[in-house]
Amino acid sequence: MSGAASALRDTATRLDATDPLRHTRDLYLPSPGLVAYLDGNSLGRPLRATAERIADLVAGAWGTRLIRSWDEQWMDLPLRLGDRIGEVCLGAAPGQTVVGDSTTVMLYKLLRAAVAAAGPQRPEIVLDTENFPTDRYVAEGIAAETGAELVWLEPDPAKGVTPDLVAGALTGRTGVVLLSHVAYKSAWIADLPEITRLAHEAGALVLWDLCHSVGVVPSDLDAHAVDLAVGCTYKFLGGGPGAPAFGYVAAHHQERLRQPIQGWMGHAEPFVMGPGYAPGAGMRGFISGTPPVLGMVGIEDTVDLIESVGLDAVRDKAARLGRFVIESVDGLLGDHGVRVVSPLDDELRGGHVTLAHPRFREVYRVLWDRDVVPDFREPDGIRLGLSPLSTSYGEVAEALVMVDEVLRAG
Amino acid sequence: MSGAASALRDTATRLDATDPLRHTRDLYLPSPGLVAYLDGNSLGRPLRATAERIADLVAGAWGTRLIRSWDEQWMDLPLRLGDRIGEVCLGAAPGQTVVGDSTTVMLYKLLRAAVAAAGPQRPEIVLDTENFPTDRYVAEGIAAETGAELVWLEPDPAKGVTPDLVAGALTGRTGVVLLSHVAYKSAWIADLPEITRLAHEAGALVLWDLCHSVGVVPSDLDAHAVDLAVGCTYKFLGGGPGAPAFGYVAAHHQERLRQPIQGWMGHAEPFVMGPGYAPGAGMRGFISGTPPVLGMVGIEDTVDLIESVGLDAVRDKAARLGRFVIESVDGLLGDHGVRVVSPLDDELRGGHVTLAHPRFREVYRVLWDRDVVPDFREPDGIRLGLSPLSTSYGEVAEALVMVDEVLRAG
Structure with missing residues (x-):
C-alpha cells in the first residue's frame, strides 16, 4: 500500500468518526461481501426498517386485510x-x-x-x-x-x-x-x-x-x-x-x-x-x-x-463527501491523469462526483469484480454516487485506493 | 342455522375434500380472522413462497447485489x-x-x-x-x-x-x-x-x-x-x-x-x-x-x-365454484329474490359470479364487518371472486350463508 493510500484511509477513518450522520449508516441492511457501494444515486440501499415493513405489508395489509387495505390506506x-x-x-x-x-x-x-x-x-x-x-x-x-x-x-x-x-x-x-x-x-x-x-x-x-x-x-x-x-x-x-x-x-x-x-x-x-x-x-x-x-x-x-436528520444535514454531508473525493484525486490519482469532470465548487455540485480517464471502462469492470461498485458512464466516466445517509468516507477511500491500484497494475 | 345452510356446508365440505386443487390452498399465506375471501379477482392473495422470495429479494438482489442486479437479472x-x-x-x-x-x-x-x-x-x-x-x-x-x-x-x-x-x-x-x-x-x-x-x-x-x-x-x-x-x-x-x-x-x-x-x-x-x-x-x-x-x-x-397444476384445471375449478354458487342461490337465497346476473352456462362465465339484490349495498357492509369479503359493484351487485387456487367451497358456503342470515335479519 502506498503512503498516499494509507494517509487517505486514515483521513477517512477520522472523518467517519466525526461525521454527524455516522449513526444512520447502521440503519441500512448489511450487504455481505460488498467493499464499497457508490451507486446509491442509481439504486439506493434498503433500510432495515423497510425490509421489516415490506414483510409486514405482505403478511398484513396484503395477505390479511387484502382488498380492504385499499379502503383503509392505499x-x-x-x-x-x-x-x-x-x-x-x-x-x-x-x-x-x-x-x-x-x-x-x-x-x-x-x-x-x-x-x-x-x-x-x-x-x-x-x-x-x-x-x-x-x-x-x-x-x-x-x-x-x-x-x-x-x-x-x-x-x-x-x-x-x-x-x-x-x-x-x-x-x-x-x-x-x-x-x-x-x-x-x-x-x-x-x-x-x-x-x-x-x-x-x-x-x-x-x-x-x-x-x-x-x-x-x-x-x-x-x-x-x-x-x-x-x-x-x-x-x-x-x-x-x-x-x-x-x-x-x-x-x-x-x-x-x-x-x-x-x-x-x-x-x-x-x-x-x-x-x-x-x-x-x-x-x-x-x-x-x-x-x-x-x-x-x-x-x-x-x-x-x-x-429526522434534516435535509440540510444530508446536503452538507453530500458536499463533504464530494470534497473528500475531489481532494483525494489530487493526492492519489492526479499522477494517473484522472480528471474530475464534476464541479469543484460544493455549492454547484449534487450528490455524486464523476471522474474521467481513458482506461475507466476497464477499471470499472475490475472494481465490480472486487465488490467495489460505482457506476460507469460513457465514454470514460466513473460516477461515484455519494448517498449521505448510507455512504461512509471509508467506502469512498477504498474505492479510490482500488482505482489507484488498478491503474498502477496497468 | 337453517336446514338449507347446514346442507350447503355439508356439500362444501364434500366438494373441498375431493377438489383436485385442494392442496394449493395451503400454499397461500394465512389471513388470521378472515372467514371468507371472495375478492381474489380484485386483489389475489399472496403465496407463502412469494412472501419468502420478496424478503430474499430485499436482502439479496436489492440489499446486497444492489445495482448489479440490473445486469444480473432485472x-x-x-x-x-x-x-x-x-x-x-x-x-x-x-x-x-x-x-x-x-x-x-x-x-x-x-x-x-x-x-x-x-x-x-x-x-x-x-x-x-x-x-x-x-x-x-x-x-x-x-x-x-x-x-x-x-x-x-x-x-x-x-x-x-x-x-x-x-x-x-x-x-x-x-x-x-x-x-x-x-x-x-x-x-x-x-x-x-x-x-x-x-x-x-x-x-x-x-x-x-x-x-x-x-x-x-x-x-x-x-x-x-x-x-x-x-x-x-x-x-x-x-x-x-x-x-x-x-x-x-x-x-x-x-x-x-x-x-x-x-x-x-x-x-x-x-x-x-x-x-x-x-x-x-x-x-x-x-x-x-x-x-x-x-x-x-x-x-x-x-x-x-x-x-404446475395446468391452466385447464384452474379453469375447471372456476367453473365448478361458479356452479356451486349458482346452485346454492336457488336453494338458499332464491326466496329472498336474489338474482344471478352472471351467465348460468359454465362455458360462458369467467372466474366470478355476480348476484344482485336491492339490499346488497347494506348486506355487503355487514359482510365486511364480519370478515367475509366479497366485492360490491354498483348499483346492487355483490361480486363473488372465485380464485380457484386459493378459494375453498367452504369459504363460498360461509359467504352465502351469511348473506342469507343478513337478509333474514331484515
Missing part, C-alpha cells in the same frame, strides 16, 4: 406520500405532489399537460443535450405527436446549464423549459431559482426533473414558483428497484392542466365506475392506474429518516 | 416474465409479451399504437358501455387527442358482448375493436375467436383486455391471431397491490406499431444513452420506464403454480 397513499416528499424534500405545500407511474410515464404526462397548456402559439420546448436520455426521448416523442419544436441547449462542460444559456434560447415562442436540477453525469446543479424566473419572464412554464436532486439537494419548489416537477424514488429516496416516480404540479395550475392518460384511479369518483371521465380535483386527476404499493414502503421510511 | 425481467405469462396463460409464443406500467398506462400505449397503425381512414374504435372504466376513459382520452371516434356497443345483460353485436358495428371505418375477454361485472366471456375473426374480416385490429381472464380463463392469443392484448397481474396472477400490467403485441405487428412513451428502458441500446430515441427490437420497444421489480415476484410464483 387509495390515498399516492397523495399522502406525495405530500410527505413535498414537505420534507421539495419545499412543497400539501396537495401538489403525487406518487405513481415510472419517471418516464410521469414525465410524459406532465410534459404533455404543459405543452397543451402553453398552447400552439408557444410550441417550443427548451431542453439540453446532456439531460438524462428519458427526458430527451420523451420530449422527442411528444414533439413528434403534438408538433412541439425542440430547442436544444449545448451546455459548456465547464459550466453546466447556466441561466445565460437558457436565456439565450427563450423567445415568445417558448412554451416549456425542461431541465434537470442536478445533471445525471456531471452533477452540475442548475440555478433553479434564476432559470425559473427567466422562463416565467419569457412567459414559459418550467418542468424540472429532480431525479438526481430529490433527497440530497433541496429544491424549494414553492418558494421559487416552479410550475411542474418530476422525480425518481429509487435513488436517494430508497424506494427499491423500479419504485414509482413522483410528480409535482403547482396548485394554481392544477385546474387548467390536464394529463392525457385517463384511468379509473384518477377519476373524481373512482368507485362509481360510471360513464365519462371526470378528473379528480387536485393531484387525484394526475393519477392514472393503480400505483405499485410495495415500492412505496421504502420511500416512506427514507423520507422519515431524512426528516 | 434488465430482461420484463421480457422474461412476459414470456412466462404468455406461455402459461395466454397461449403466446415467446417475444410477444412484456410486463410493466399500470394496466391503464399499458392500455394507453397499445391503443395509441393501434389507432396510429389503423390510420386516419379507419378512425373508429368499437367498445362497449359495460367495459371496465379505465378502458372507456383511456379510449375517450385517446379519441379527444387523436380524432379517433368512439362507437359504443350496448351489450344485452342477458348475452354480454356477442359477435352479432360487434358485427353490427364494424364498417370500413373501424380501426380498432377494444373489448374485455371477461366482463368485470357480469363475468360474461366474450367469444374472443369469433370476434377477432370478424374484426379482421372487416380490416380492423383487436385489442383484448384480459384483466379478468388471465390466469383463470385461457385466451390462446396466437391460435386466434389476436393483434394486441393487455392485462392485470394483481388479480389471478398474485403480483400484489399495484403490481405491473402486461402487454401483448403479435410478432408480425411489432415492427410497424409504435407506442408513444419513449423512455430509456425501451431504447435499442439503453446504456449508450446517446442522442435520439431508437426503439428496441421486439417487445423491448414497448417498455417505457424502469419497471416495478418488487411487484413481479408474486407473478413469477403464481405463473409457476398455474403451470
Whole structure:
C-alpha cells in the first residue's frame, strides 16, 4: 500500500468518526461481501426498517386485510406520500405532489399537460443535450405527436446549464423549459431559482426533473414558483428497484392542466365506475392506474429518516463527501491523469462526483469484480454516487485506493 | 342455522375434500380472522413462497447485489416474465409479451399504437358501455387527442358482448375493436375467436383486455391471431397491490406499431444513452420506464403454480365454484329474490359470479364487518371472486350463508 493510500484511509477513518450522520449508516441492511457501494444515486440501499415493513405489508395489509387495505390506506397513499416528499424534500405545500407511474410515464404526462397548456402559439420546448436520455426521448416523442419544436441547449462542460444559456434560447415562442436540477453525469446543479424566473419572464412554464436532486439537494419548489416537477424514488429516496416516480404540479395550475392518460384511479369518483371521465380535483386527476404499493414502503421510511436528520444535514454531508473525493484525486490519482469532470465548487455540485480517464471502462469492470461498485458512464466516466445517509468516507477511500491500484497494475 | 345452510356446508365440505386443487390452498399465506375471501379477482392473495422470495429479494438482489442486479437479472425481467405469462396463460409464443406500467398506462400505449397503425381512414374504435372504466376513459382520452371516434356497443345483460353485436358495428371505418375477454361485472366471456375473426374480416385490429381472464380463463392469443392484448397481474396472477400490467403485441405487428412513451428502458441500446430515441427490437420497444421489480415476484410464483397444476384445471375449478354458487342461490337465497346476473352456462362465465339484490349495498357492509369479503359493484351487485387456487367451497358456503342470515335479519 502506498503512503498516499494509507494517509487517505486514515483521513477517512477520522472523518467517519466525526461525521454527524455516522449513526444512520447502521440503519441500512448489511450487504455481505460488498467493499464499497457508490451507486446509491442509481439504486439506493434498503433500510432495515423497510425490509421489516415490506414483510409486514405482505403478511398484513396484503395477505390479511387484502382488498380492504385499499379502503383503509392505499387509495390515498399516492397523495399522502406525495405530500410527505413535498414537505420534507421539495419545499412543497400539501396537495401538489403525487406518487405513481415510472419517471418516464410521469414525465410524459406532465410534459404533455404543459405543452397543451402553453398552447400552439408557444410550441417550443427548451431542453439540453446532456439531460438524462428519458427526458430527451420523451420530449422527442411528444414533439413528434403534438408538433412541439425542440430547442436544444449545448451546455459548456465547464459550466453546466447556466441561466445565460437558457436565456439565450427563450423567445415568445417558448412554451416549456425542461431541465434537470442536478445533471445525471456531471452533477452540475442548475440555478433553479434564476432559470425559473427567466422562463416565467419569457412567459414559459418550467418542468424540472429532480431525479438526481430529490433527497440530497433541496429544491424549494414553492418558494421559487416552479410550475411542474418530476422525480425518481429509487435513488436517494430508497424506494427499491423500479419504485414509482413522483410528480409535482403547482396548485394554481392544477385546474387548467390536464394529463392525457385517463384511468379509473384518477377519476373524481373512482368507485362509481360510471360513464365519462371526470378528473379528480387536485393531484387525484394526475393519477392514472393503480400505483405499485410495495415500492412505496421504502420511500416512506427514507423520507422519515431524512426528516429526522434534516435535509440540510444530508446536503452538507453530500458536499463533504464530494470534497473528500475531489481532494483525494489530487493526492492519489492526479499522477494517473484522472480528471474530475464534476464541479469543484460544493455549492454547484449534487450528490455524486464523476471522474474521467481513458482506461475507466476497464477499471470499472475490475472494481465490480472486487465488490467495489460505482457506476460507469460513457465514454470514460466513473460516477461515484455519494448517498449521505448510507455512504461512509471509508467506502469512498477504498474505492479510490482500488482505482489507484488498478491503474498502477496497468 | 337453517336446514338449507347446514346442507350447503355439508356439500362444501364434500366438494373441498375431493377438489383436485385442494392442496394449493395451503400454499397461500394465512389471513388470521378472515372467514371468507371472495375478492381474489380484485386483489389475489399472496403465496407463502412469494412472501419468502420478496424478503430474499430485499436482502439479496436489492440489499446486497444492489445495482448489479440490473445486469444480473432485472434488465430482461420484463421480457422474461412476459414470456412466462404468455406461455402459461395466454397461449403466446415467446417475444410477444412484456410486463410493466399500470394496466391503464399499458392500455394507453397499445391503443395509441393501434389507432396510429389503423390510420386516419379507419378512425373508429368499437367498445362497449359495460367495459371496465379505465378502458372507456383511456379510449375517450385517446379519441379527444387523436380524432379517433368512439362507437359504443350496448351489450344485452342477458348475452354480454356477442359477435352479432360487434358485427353490427364494424364498417370500413373501424380501426380498432377494444373489448374485455371477461366482463368485470357480469363475468360474461366474450367469444374472443369469433370476434377477432370478424374484426379482421372487416380490416380492423383487436385489442383484448384480459384483466379478468388471465390466469383463470385461457385466451390462446396466437391460435386466434389476436393483434394486441393487455392485462392485470394483481388479480389471478398474485403480483400484489399495484403490481405491473402486461402487454401483448403479435410478432408480425411489432415492427410497424409504435407506442408513444419513449423512455430509456425501451431504447435499442439503453446504456449508450446517446442522442435520439431508437426503439428496441421486439417487445423491448414497448417498455417505457424502469419497471416495478418488487411487484413481479408474486407473478413469477403464481405463473409457476398455474403451470404446475395446468391452466385447464384452474379453469375447471372456476367453473365448478361458479356452479356451486349458482346452485346454492336457488336453494338458499332464491326466496329472498336474489338474482344471478352472471351467465348460468359454465362455458360462458369467467372466474366470478355476480348476484344482485336491492339490499346488497347494506348486506355487503355487514359482510365486511364480519370478515367475509366479497366485492360490491354498483348499483346492487355483490361480486363473488372465485380464485380457484386459493378459494375453498367452504369459504363460498360461509359467504352465502351469511348473506342469507343478513337478509333474514331484515
